[in-house]
Amino acid sequence: NAGVTQTPKFQVLKTGQSMTLQCAQDMNHEYMSWYRQDPGMGLRLIHYSVGAGITDQGEVPNGYNVSRSTTEDFPLRLLSAAPSQTSVYFCASRGTGGGYTFGSGTRLTVV
Amino acid sequence: GENVEQHPSTLSVQEGDSAVIKCTYSDSASNYFPWYKQELGKGPQLIIDIRSNVGEKKDQRIAVTLNKTAKHFSLHITETQPEDSAVYFCAPPPTAGGTSYGKLTFGQGTILTVHP
Numbered sequence: 001n002a003g004v005t006q007t008p009k010f011q012v013l014k015t016g017q018s019m020t021l022q023c024a025q026d027m028n029h030e031y032m033s034w035y036r037q038d039p040g041m042g043l044r045l046i047h048y049s050v051g052a053g054i055t056d057q058g059e060v061p062n063g064y065n066v067s068r069s070t071t072e073d074f075p076l077r078l079l080s081a082a083p084s085q086t087s088v089y090f091c092a093s094r095g096t097g098g099g100y101t102f103g104s105g106t107r108l109t110v111v
Numbered sequence: 112g113e114n115v116e117q118h119p120s121t122l123s124v125q126e127g128d129s130a131v132i133k134c135t136y137s138d139s140a141s142n143y144f145p146w147y148k149q150e151l152g153k154g155p156q157l158i159i160d161i162r163s164n165v166g167e168k169k170d171q172r173i174a175v176t177l178n179k180t181a182k183h184f185s186l187h188i189t190e191t192q193p194e195d196s197a198v199y200f201c202a203p204p205p206t207a208g209g210t211s212y213g214k215l216t217f218g219q220g221t222i223l224t225v226h227p
Contacts, residue, residue, distance in 0.1 A: 031213040042200070043155070043217040050213040059216060090154050094204075099145040100215070102154035 002026055006091050006103035013081040013110045021076040021106050023091030029101075031094045032074040033058070034066065036087040037105075043090065049074055081110045114138070117201050121222045124191050132221045134201030135183040144177055144184045147200040149220070155200060159186070191225045198222050 007022045025032065033048040035058075045058030049068040063085060065077040074093075078085060086109050092100040114137035124130050134144075145160035161168045161175045161184065168175050174187040184203075188195055198220040205211050 031215075033213065033215065035217070042219040045214065045216050048210075048213040048215070050210050054210060056210040056214065058214065092154075097143060099143075099157035099160050100147070100155070100202075102156065105154050 004091055004093055004101050004103040006089075006106050008106060009104065010107050011109070013078070013108065015081060015083060015110060017081050019078050019081065021078070021089055021091075021108075023074045023076065023103060024072050025074075025093040025101070026072065027093065027095065027101065028071060029093035029095045030071070031096075032068065033092050033100070034064070034074070034076045035090045035092065036060065036085075037090060038087050046076065046089075078108075083110045086110045115201060115203065115216075115218055117218045117221055119221060120219060121224075123224045123226065126191060126193060126225055126227050128191055128225075130186075130188045130191055130195070130223055130225075132186045132199055132201070132223070133183055134185065134203075136203050137182065138203070138206055139182070140206040141203045142206070144175065144201070144203050146173075146175060146186045147202065147217075149198045149200065151197070155217075188223075191223075193225050193227050196223055196225045 004025045030051050034046040035043040044060050047066040049055045055066050089106045091103045094100045116135045142163040147155040148158045149155040159175050172189050177184040200217050200220045202217050
């Protein structure tokens with residue numbers, strides 16, 4: 001039982017590049033979310049999903065896209081990376097009536 | 112969830128002392144109350160939770176108490192140790208319908224520092 005797996009753990013991008021952060025969970029959880037956390041800050045919700053095929057925007061969705069084609073996977077796409085997107089990204093999932101399980105994070109630097 | 116306030120924002124204690132962090136919420140329909148701990152460089156981890164039909168739950172040195180009338184729940188850490196130093200978040204999930212069930216937002220958290 002791996003929980004929530006995020007890849008890559010570290011990434012450096014040049015401004016304007018695109019990339020996909022991967023997130024997979026093996027707990028059959030309905031809800032999945034992406035958060036970003038800047039130094040000394042709390043967690044800000046980017047996008048979330050309540051099931052396969054259903055996604056919605058969080059607090060800071062601009063510059064990011066998501067899709068949920070399967071229950072297990074919830075990738076986050078950066079369309080055109082900007083220095084302001086330098087952050088630590090966490091993926092999380094939960095089942096009905098439970099708490100969130102977080103991945104170990106992806107540390108992204110945009111130069 | 113929405114309209115959640117956590118106090119204090121920072122807490123400094125001596126090793127062995129107790130620490131209490133309080134979370135106030137506004138959604139009367141909330142029925143699940145978790146606490147998360149985030150250590151430096153790691154993702155948040157669920158450490159204890161309570162449901163609305165219970166007033167208190169303990170797990171070794173940590174406990175959570177719930178006051179549904181006043182709409183707040185608290186995290187209690189006794190005999191604090193340096194390894195308890197972390198950021199703690201309360202985040203009761205939303206109860207509104209539709210996709211709002213998944214829209215969980217976190218507050219800034221409480222930075223707990225335990226001095227040896």
